[in-house]
Amino acid sequence: MGKKELKVAFLLALRSLQRGSRSSVVLTVLIIAMCFTNMVFLPGLFNGIGEGIITQIVDYEVGNVMVGAKTGEQYVTDLDATLDLINSMPGVERATPHISKGATLKYRQRILGVSVKAIKPGDEKYVSPLYSKMVAGSYLGEDDTGEVIIGKPVAGDATIKQEDEFQPSLGGVRVGDSITIEYGNGYTKDYRVKGIYFTGWTSTDNNVFITWSDMEQVEGKTLDYAEYITVKAKPGYDEKFIKNELQQYGVTGYVQTTGDLLKKAMGSVMQSFAIINMVSLVVGVIITTVVLFIVITIKTINSRRQIGILKAIGVDKEVIMHTYGLQVVIMALLGICFGIILTAILAVYLAANPIVTPEWKAYLLLTPGDYITNSLILFLAAVVAGYVPAWQVSREDIQSAMRA
Amino acid sequence: MIEITDLRRIYHMGNVEVKALDGVTLTIGKGEFLGIMGASGSGKTTLLHMVGLLDQPTSGRIMIDGLDILGLTDYEKTMFRLYKLGYVFQDYALVPDLTVMENVSLPAMLRKDRTEAQVKKDSYSILEKIGLCDRRDHLPRELSGGQQQRVSIARAMVNKPDILFADEPCANLDSENSRMVLDLFHEINEEMQQTIIMVSHEDWHKEYFHRIVRLRDGKIFSDGTNGAHHH
Numbered sequence: 218m219g220k221k222e223l224k225v226a227f228l229l230a231l232r233s234l235q236r237g238s239r240s241s242v243v244l245t246v247l248i249i250a251m252c253f254t255n256m257v258f259l260p261g262l263f264n265g266i267g268e269g270i271i272t273q274i275v276d277y278e279v280g281n282v283m284v285g286a287k288t289g290e291q292y293v294t295d296l297d298a299t300l301d302l303i304n305s306m307p308g309v310e311r312a313t314p315h316i317s318k319g320a321t322l323k324y325r326q327r328i329l330g331v332s333v334k335a336i337k338p339g340d341e342k343y344v345s346p347l348y349s350k351m352v353a354g355s356y357l358g359e360d361d362t363g364e365v366i367i368g369k370p371v372a373g374d375a376t377i378k379q380e381d382e383f384q385p386s387l388g389g390v391r392v393g394d395s396i397t398i399e400y401g402n403g404y405t406k407d408y409r410v411k412g413i414y415f416t417g418w419t420s421t422d423n424n425v426f427i428t429w430s431d432m433e434q435v436e437g438k439t440l441d442y443a444e445y446i447t448v449k450a451k452p453g454y455d456e457k458f459i460k461n462e463l464q465q466y467g468v469t470g471y472v473q474t475t476g477d478l479l480k481k482a483m484g485s486v487m488q489s490f491a492i493i494n495m496v497s498l499v500v501g502v503i504i505t506t507v508v509l510f511i512v513i514t515i516k517t518i519n520s521r522r523q524i525g526i527l528k529a530i531g532v533d534k535e536v537i538m539h540t541y542g543l544q545v546v547i548m549a550l551l552g553i554c555f556g557i558i559l560t561a562i563l564a565v566y567l568a569a570n571p572i573v574t575p576e577w578k579a580y581l582l583l584t585p586g587d588y589i590t591n592s593l594i595l596f597l598a599a600v601v602a603g604y605v606p607a608w609q610v611s612r613e614d615i616q617s618a619m620r621a
Numbered sequence: 622m623i624e625i626t627d628l629r630r631i632y633h634m635g636n637v638e639v640k641a642l643d644g645v646t647l648t649i650g651k652g653e654f655l656g657i658m659g660a661s662g663s664g665k666t667t668l669l670h671m672v673g674l675l676d677q678p679t680s681g682r683i684m685i686d687g688l689d690i691l692g693l694t695d696y697e698k699t700m701f702r703l704y705k706l707g708y709v710f711q712d713y714a715l716v717p718d719l720t721v722m723e724n725v726s727l728p729a730m731l732r733k734d735r736t737e738a739q740v741k742k743d744s745y746s747i748l749e750k751i752g753l754c755d756r757r758d759h760l761p762r763e764l765s766g767g768q769q770q771r772v773s774i775a776r777a778m779v780n781k782p783d784i785l786f787a788d789e790p791c792a793n794l795d796s797e798n799s800r801m802v803l804d805l806f807h808e809i810n811e812e813m814q815q816t817i818i819m820v821s822h823e824d825w826h827k828e829y830f831h832r833i834v835r836l837r838d839g840k841i842f843s844d845g846t847n848g849a850h851h852h
């Protein structure tokens with residue numbers, strides 16, 4: 218197959234597409250584009266949802282690595298030493314402790330049961346972007362006492378009547394207001410609301426935060442223990458590496474990476490996603506293959522006599538095969554490009570207008586890798602679907618082709 | 622020179638044997654303008670297709686310029702057709718999606734011994750010869766039958782083949798257009814010493830042929846120099 222042969226095959230293919238049935242070409246390209254979109258959209262959406270959830274879990278729940286209590290124990294003990302040890306490890310940006318206590322909030326006539334979390338505001342800043350999510354007032358200072366920051370859903374909205382509320386709230390707390398917190402152990406204290414935040418991560422938005430020293434007052438002792446410690450990795454450091462490091466250096470506690478936790482929490486969900494992705498991929502590929510096969514088969518059947526003539530005047534059967542094969546290649550390339558444009562537009566649109574639910578924000582996560590693999594899969598399927606009938610028709614003997 | 626020896630082609634239709642060619646022996650010299658005539662079903666097309674390498678005989682031998690063409694591989698036959706033979710069909714058989722110019726250039730484009738510029742020049746000059754230069758960017762369906770047949774002759778001639786085959790090239794044309802085509806053949810034959818083998822069953826075409834071979838039931842019924850040819 219020389220250059221001249223390929224040139225002739227390409228000319229014949231191109232002219233057939235240009236001057237043959239326009240609508241059949243447009244529809245075929247459209248079907249390929251739709252199949253591509255179908256192959257890319259659902260997995261992209263699932264990846265987007267997954268990625269969104271993972272980011273929020275990292276940001277607001279576990280950091281990159283979480284150190285919890287050893288099995289059978291309630292707390293991570295020897296807190297200061299443990300924090301110092303973790304913070305001294307290579308690759309660790311910062312470790313910060315958490316402890317929470319059930320409590321009842323009171324504001325005017327409203328009563329609300331919440332979990333009060335104690336944090337070290339300065340260190341927390343390195344691990345969680347909570348400080349950047351203030352919608353009113355400001356974030357906790359390191360040595361604040363008697364100050365609390367609360368989630369927007371907890372604060373509530375004064376303009377909405379209690380019976381119309383989506384979830385119970387304090388009915389419109391504003392920055393500077395005083396709220397009363399009554400803890401499970403009976404300790405009761407008034408706090409000034411220093412700020413109101415909204416993260417979009419439901420469990421955090423339904424919390425309130427106080428400083429570590431305030432919690433020590435609640436407990437009436439120095440807290441040298443924590444429920445768990447969240448650890449932020451420096452950029453470029455692997456979670457597993459840090460986990461191994463912590464374990465080797467004998468950090469007291471149960472060390473888990475985000476990945477470990479997600480596997481437990483979302484393993485079955487991810488598996489379902491993977492199955493759905495696989496099904497949509499296989500269906501897309503089969504549809505494309507069948508459609509292209511039919512389109513090219515019809516085309517070749519309708520041109521049998523012409524193929525016979527071409528062979529008669531000295532056009533080699535390989536040129537004939539490529540004439541039809543290349544038509545599929547061209548349509549597949551157009552369809553895939555169109556599909557890429559379509560999904561890119563969808564991705565941009567969904568990035569600007571994510572589908573938001575209380576649990577997650579859905580956008581399309583499409584990596585160049587996804588585009589490349591899906592394009593390749595679809596392209597290969599198209600080439601097979603096109604070249605099989607093209608090969609068959611190119612082998613027919615001149616006599617029977619010409620008499621067709 | 623074409624030497625055909627005891628050529629047979631038998632078609633099997635179920636249990637029935639059709640002897641489309643039943644022992645044809647024939648020698649055709651270079652530069653001859655040969656007419657093959659005979660009743661419908663007498664085997665004219667079959668003979669033309671055998672000699673033109675479009676079909677394989679059941680038995681017999683065909684030598685073209687000393688080469689046993691039936692011994693060639695499939696690819697060699699294709700190349701032989703591309704370099705040595707030209708064809709004109711009854712229904713013109715142009716590629717409908719290609720322009721006149723593209724149709725004519727197509728066989729030349731495939732030749733390894735032609736540059737792009739040569740292809741263009743050759744196609745152009747042959748279009749000039751058939752008087753359709755101004756129509757070179759038209760599609761075949763935009764031309765009349767006679768014009769299409771002239772384009773198909775141009776396509777057959779662009780590679781300057783040794784032998785030109787034409788199977789009832791005038792069957793779909795009126796007498797005026799038929800004459801135009803036949804005159805074109807005559808001109809080509811005269812100017813380039815082009816061997817032409819043409820099938821026809823129109824009696825008046827005789828006047829163009831140097832020699833007429835008549836077939837009947839797959840056999841040569843008569844073979845003779847044509848005293849009646851006027852040109």
Ligand SMILES: Nc1ncnc2c1ncn2[C@@H]1O[C@H](COP(=O)(O)OP(=O)(O)OP(=O)(O)O)[C@@H](O)[C@H]1O
Nearest residue numbers: 632634639640641660661662663664665666667668
């Ligand atoms: N593919 C085929 N299968 C079976 N029989 C065939 C085939 N091709 C030709 N024949 C038979 O061979 C005989 C000769 O056919 P051919 O086409 O050569 O005739 P022809 O002289 O060209 O006739 P016409 O003037 O009608 O074109 C006919 O009887 C025809 O039916």
Ligand SMILES: [Mg+2]
Nearest residue numbers: 665666667788
């Ligand atoms: Mg015939």
